[in-house]
Amino acid sequence: MSADLTTFLRERVAEDEQIARDAATAFGDTWTVVDDAIRGSLEFTDVVAEPGSPAEYIAHYDAARALREVKAKRALMAMHRPIRAKDILGSGWTDDSLACEQETGPDDIAPTPFPCQTLQALAAVYADHSDYRDEWRS
Numbered sequence: 258m259s260a261d262l263t264t265f266l267r268e269r270v271a272e273d274e275q276i277a278r279d280a281a282t283a284f285g286d287t288w289t290v291v292d293d294a295i296r297g298s299l300e301f302t303d304v305v306a307e308p309g310s311p312a313e314y315i316a317h318y319d320a321a322r323a324l325r326e327v328k329a330k331r332a333l334m335a336m337h338r339p340i341r342a343k344d345i346l347g348s349g350w351t352d353d354s355l356a357c358e359q360e361t362g363p364d365d366i367a368p369t370p371f372p373c374q375t376l377q378a379l380a381a382v383y384a385d386h387s388d389y390r391d392e393w394r395s
């Protein structure tokens with residue numbers, strides 16, 4: 258399960274990045290609502306920008322933000338890596354279970370299992386994907 262969740266997250270984040278980069282290439286990376294339209298490098302003149310409108314929402318989640326979120330998710334994934342519990346907890350821990358390297362310290366009584374709740378929370382963003390597994394829900 259652990260490697261699968263890590264792979265799943267890497268693939269979803271890579272998809273997010275590709276979609277954001279494609280959008281940034283086509284429309285610029287920073288979008289704002291001006292008058293009744295979203296303005297990037299290309300104007301979205303057919304979208305009405307009333308408070309709470311799709312245009313306002315789209316501009317709020319522009320490609321620049323999506324790429325910052327990709328960077329943040331990758332940073333979290335780099336911090337929450339698997340490590341053998343016995344490599345952290347020492348010889349008193351004899352099985353080959355995996356622990357979260359970020360959340361398990363040498364003085365802990367028991368390891369934080371991998372994948373940890375942080376990665377499960379990140380994966381929950383993609384709960385509507387066909388490869389998402391219910392056992393990943395935290």
Ligand SMILES: [Zn+2]
Pocket residue numbers: 336337338357358359360373374375376
């Ligand atoms: Zn963790």
